[in-house]
Amino acid sequence: MSSKKWLVAFFSAIILAASSLALFNVLVDPFGVFGDPLFDWYSYSLTQNTRVAKFTFIDRNHEQFDSYVLGASGSSAFCVNRLNGYMDANFFNFHFLGADMHNVEDTARYLIENFTVENIVIGISITNGVYFDQDRQRENPKMHSMHVSAAGGSRIGFFGRYLWMNPQYSIDKIVAFRNRTYLPGASDWFDMTTGAFDKRGRGAQRIGCMEEYHMTYPEFASFPYYNDVRMLQIENTLDSLVRIRDMCEAAGVNLIIIFNPLFYRHFDYFNRDDFNEFFVGLADAVPFWCFTMNALSFDPRFFYDPTHFRQALGDMILARIFDDDSIYIPEDFGVFVTPENALERVLSLPYVEPMPLETNTVNLPILMYHHIDEYAANDMIVTPETFEAQMRALYENGFTAITLDQLLDFVDRGVPLPEQPVVITFDDGYLSVYEYAFPVLERYGLNAVAFVIGEAVGTDTYKDTGYPTIPKFCFQQARRMAGVVSIQSHSYDMHQAAFLEEGRARENILRWPDEPEADYIAVLREDHRRISDLVYTELGENVIAIAYPHGIYDLLSRVILLDMGVRVTMGVESGGNTIIMGMPQSLLGLNRFTITNRTSAEDLIAMLE
Numbered sequence: 243m244s245s246k247k248w249l250v251a252f253f254s255a256i257i258l259a260a261s262s263l264a265l266f267n268v269l270v271d272p273f274g275v276f277g278d279p280l281f282d283w284y285s286y287s288l289t290q291n292t293r294v295a296k297f298t299f300i301d302r303n304h305e306q307f308d309s310y311v312l313g314a315s316g317s318s319a320f321c322v323n324r325l326n327g328y329m330d331a332n333f334f335n336f337h338f339l340g341a342d343m344h345n346v347e348d349t350a351r352y353l354i355e356n357f358t359v360e361n362i363v364i365g366i367s368i369t370n371g372v373y374f375d376q377d378r379q380r381e382n383p384k385m386h387s388m389h390v391s392a393a394g395g396s397r398i399g400f401f402g403r404y405l406w407m408n409p410q411y412s413i414d415k416i417v418a419f420r421n422r423t424y425l426p427g428a429s430d431w432f433d434m435t436t437g438a439f440d441k442r443g444r445g446a447q448r449i450g451c452m453e454e455y456h457m458t459y460p461e462f463a464s465f466p467y468y469n470d471v472r473m474l475q476i477e478n479t480l481d482s483l484v485r486i487r488d489m490c491e492a493a494g495v496n497l498i499i500i501f502n503p504l505f506y507r508h509f510d511y512f513n514r515d516d517f518n519e520f521f522v523g524l525a526d527a528v529p530f531w532c533f534t535m536n537a538l539s540f541d542p543r544f545f546y547d548p549t550h551f552r553q554a555l556g557d558m559i560l561a562r563i564f565d566d567d568s569i570y571i572p573e574d575f576g577v578f579v580t581p582e583n584a585l586e587r588v589l590s591l592p593y594v595e596p597m598p599l600e601t602n603t604v605n606l607p608i609l610m611y612h613h614i615d616e617y618a619a620n621d622m623i624v625t626p627e628t629f630e631a632q633m634r635a636l637y638e639n640g641f642t643a644i645t646l647d648q649l650l651d652f653v654d655r656g657v658p659l660p661e662q663p664v665v666i667t668f669d670d671g672y673l674s675v676y677e678y679a680f681p682v683l684e685r686y687g688l689n690a691v692a693f694v695i696g697e698a699v700g701t702d703t704y705k706d707t708g709y710p711t712i713p714k715f716c717f718q719q720a721r722r723m724a725g726v727v728s729i730q731s732h733s734y735d736m737h738q739a740a741f742l743e744e745g746r747a748r749e750n751i752l753r754w755p756d757e758p759e760a761d762y763i764a765v766l767r768e769d770h771r772r773i774s775d776l777v778y779t780e781l782g783e784n785v786i787a788i789a790y791p792h793g794i795y796d797l798l799s800r801v802i803l804l805d806m807g808v809r810v811t812m813g814v815e816s817g818g819n820t821i822i823m824g825m826p827q828s829l830l831g832l833n834r835f836t837i838t839n840r841t842s843a844e845d846l847i848a849m850l851e
Contacts, residue, residue: 317365319556371473525584540596570656
């Protein structure tokens, strides 16, 4: 081969390789730069680089939105659905990872200059006084840089960076796509529709007493002490906010500034004089809502980490701003700060006191019964005499058996519970609940919850077999118990007896080890839909609670049921429960005391006290 032909072949190979690499990276598009044409998996792209993928997403979907949440990642807790309802708007959460007001300013300018914008909500973090215009490109420009549309600069250089990048980024996305699951994972922890973090997994965690939470999040139990961090970017951050304010005023955009809450120990990280300067200067630049230090800043259960707060706290913040009295808000929670009250407010922050635990929490025991019969053959059965003695003891010792509606009112709206509350539950829906328990409960003015198996309601044989079982009460009897015994779910048909099933039995609500995830999700959803429809059709009651069959559950089952509107879940672990005002997660995975025929009235009261 002549040297000329060799050169032509050599350069042709280089061009082909470069073109193939560019095409591969465009089609797979791990950073969402080119619209993710092949996978349409923006959650992955947002996780890789929020500052790039969100711009590409909005460029293609801006018609769906007219309002935006901006700020650092803590602002993800501002629920766009709540904001949409409060403001009659269509919000997208445009928060980034890391506090940098320079990025927020660039984003606000880009949105206002290119699209219709009605409202902008900005979450301010205390670290905005520490960081500004960070040169994150030194770490990895593909994963941390802003989109060229907002930051400016060479578009050729920007897009070239992603066209001819290491193909390993794209290969990693292909592998992650093949292994993706229903729950958010390390590769896709953003909600593609809202722009916020996908909190379904964290939102399904059990949250109870402080000791239990410290075991789950040990960093709160051993948090470091004072560290005099200087806030050297105050002037730049405030100047940037002034420019954002002026942009919004010129464009007629409604601007809301929120100073995000902090865990109280994190507040002590920062130089106090610097913080005072930042706070007062912020009020001079633009009025804002202050939630930095509040009575809940001392309760780690409202935080994931010192600067990221749970959705429950974000909901309280929005309710306070928009005067929503339908959900619980602590007293003196949040202050609107102006130049007139800024100094007084900032000087008072170090003296904010924690909310006493007895103010917003209650210790709630839950009793678990199954069957009542003259012959107590096992620990799942109590005799009528024992049951009546136990109920009489509750009544005479001042205990109040509350309903699930009362429990929800306490958590959602802060409605106080009566002294010495207790919840009485029955699993499986046995006829003995109607024959024996109902008259006793009615006599002593006590309420209870019966968790029924939908398929078995009103039967005395196992489905399709004729095999005799303990009789279950029917819906006509359930209607007679209304006002005393409410009906909730023990699944429709996921509490099966393996020895009576021809095929594989669903003995609990878990996924079978070899079952495709999508198939399992469809099965669990259909099961819950069936019992929900059945109970509502027969009794007009919404199913908002489930007692897990055998007390067995996992994260996936919890998330699916929460998605379907379940608010209260109960297991079979023995112990009490800490229920927290404003924390819906404290209603998940509740413990129950198994009450047997050996539990004397005295033993029962001692257990509860």
